[in-house]
Amino acid sequence: MTDEPIVVAEGLRKRFGDTRALDGLDLAVPAGTVCGVLGPNGAGKTTAVRILATLADADSGHARVAGHDVAREPDRVRARIGLAGQYAAVDEKLTGRGNLRLFGRLSHLPRREARRRADELLERFGLEAAADRQVAGYSGGMRRRLDLITSLILRPQVLFLDEPTTGLDPRSRGEIWDAVRGLVAEGTTVLLTTQYLDEADRLADDIAVVDHGRVIATGTPDRLKASIGDRLDVVLDDPAMAGRAAALLRTLTGSHPALDGERLSVPLTTGTVRLADVVRELDRAGVTVGDVGLRRPTLDEVFLRLTGDTPHDPDPGSGAEDRPKETVR
Numbered sequence: 357m358t359d360e361p362i363v364v365a366e367g368l369r370k371r372f373g374d375t376r377a378l379d380g381l382d383l384a385v386p387a388g389t390v391c392g393v394l395g396p397n398g399a400g401k402t403t404a405v406r407i408l409a410t411l412a413d414a415d416s417g418h419a420r421v422a423g424h425d426v427a428r429e430p431d432r433v434r435a436r437i438g439l440a441g442q443y444a445a446v447d448e449k450l451t452g453r454g455n456l457r458l459f460g461r462l463s464h465l466p467r468r469e470a471r472r473r474a475d476e477l478l479e480r481f482g483l484e485a486a487a488d489r490q491v492a493g494y495s496g497g498m499r500r501r502l503d504l505i506t507s508l509i510l511r512p513q514v515l516f517l518d519e520p521t522t523g524l525d526p527r528s529r530g531e532i533w534d535a536v537r538g539l540v541a542e543g544t545t546v547l548l549t550t551q552y553l554d555e556a557d558r559l560a561d562d563i564a565v566v567d568h569g570r571v572i573a574t575g576t577p578d579r580l581k582a583s584i585g586d587r588l589d590v591v592l593d594d595p596a597m598a599g600r601a602a603a604l605l606r607t608l609t610g611s612h613p614a615l616d617g618e619r620l621s622v623p624l625t626t627g628t629v630r631l632a633d634v635v636r637e638l639d640r641a642g643v644t645v646g647d648v649g650l651r652r653p654t655l656d657e658v659f660l661r662l663t664g665d666t667p668h669d670p671d672p673g674s675g676a677e678d679r680p681k682e683t684v685r
């Protein structure tokens with residue numbers, strides 16, 4: 357054992373024609389933790405996972421997984437990882453149990469071991485009752501769970517989950533989350549990609565926020581949230597009052613509110629504003645409001661703050677000739 361992170365990516369770059377899918381991506385995931393790679397569609401998440409899982413080559417940069425270089429020792433990496441994607445890769449015509457056994461056999465497990473492992477995983481991840489039904493009749497959540505446990509047959513040290521809950525209903529998302537937590541409790545390292553801030557928040561020890569193929573912020577969920585702040589939303593009864601209300605909110609919070617229809621929204625970075633004060637001050641100023649509330653920032657708002665408000669380019673040397681700074685909308 358060493359202290360080297362179990363997943364390390366350094367300066368990964370990958371182009372598809374004119375598209376820079378990865379533009380110098382760095383990651384470091386300590387063993388036994390969950391890393392949440394958070395980013396919008398097209399940020400480069402899948403490209404990064406595919407390179408780390410040895411399914412694609414980077415144009416430049418290096419990556420090591422479980423102590424082995426992904427480009428030079430792909431077989432050694434493959435023997436130590438599991439991968440489950442956004443699109444479940446299970447055979448519709450087989451049963452759940454059949455899929456797992458087949459995968460076990462394809463992975464060169466002895467027949468008895470493949471059966472034993474299939475039964476154990478079905479039981480552990482709550483698919484026992486549906487195990488002998490054709491996958492064609494499974495719900496989206498069940499398929500995704502089956503796909504996930506298929507990737508566990510060989511007890512991987514590192515599990516890559518590429519948007520494991522995208523498109524799932526809340527209950528199925530919760531089931532996937534429970535499964536991930538269970539794995540981590542056993543010591544598996546998980547790198548998961550997501551477009552959902554709340555998912556990264558609930559599951560990840562550390563979050564890497566990715567945009568345009570590079571990491572634009574890292575930290576624990578709490579640290580990132582603290583740096584971004586909750587949002588204060590004020591819904592106005594009369595949109596004509598927007599100017600007066602905005603000025604007041606600016607005084608109270610020190611930040612510029614954004615106006616969207618009748619809704620004013622402002623980040624609270626200092627965390628000292630009390631809702632009761634806001635309501636009272638608005639009332640005193642003659643602004644009647646339909647609703648006032650605090651909420652977590654959306655992913656859009658996180659990006660707007662991380663990209664729009666960042667005073668410096670993290671890598672001014674390499675990107676000078678290309679894209680505009682504005683990255684949201």
Ligand SMILES: Nc1ncnc2c1ncn2[C@@H]1O[C@H](COP(=O)(O)OP(=O)(O)O)[C@@H](O)[C@H]1O
Nearest residue numbers: 372375377395396397398399400401402403404
């Ligand atoms: N095989 C490919 N051919 C061409 N462009 C690609 C290919 N794969 C990804 N891209 C482009 O690279 C960028 C990053 O894609 P991807 O890694 O899939 O992002 P994400 O998974 O975060 O949505 C996108 O602009 C996407 O269109």
Ligand SMILES: [Mg+2]
Nearest residue numbers: 401402403519
């Ligand atoms: Mg993707």
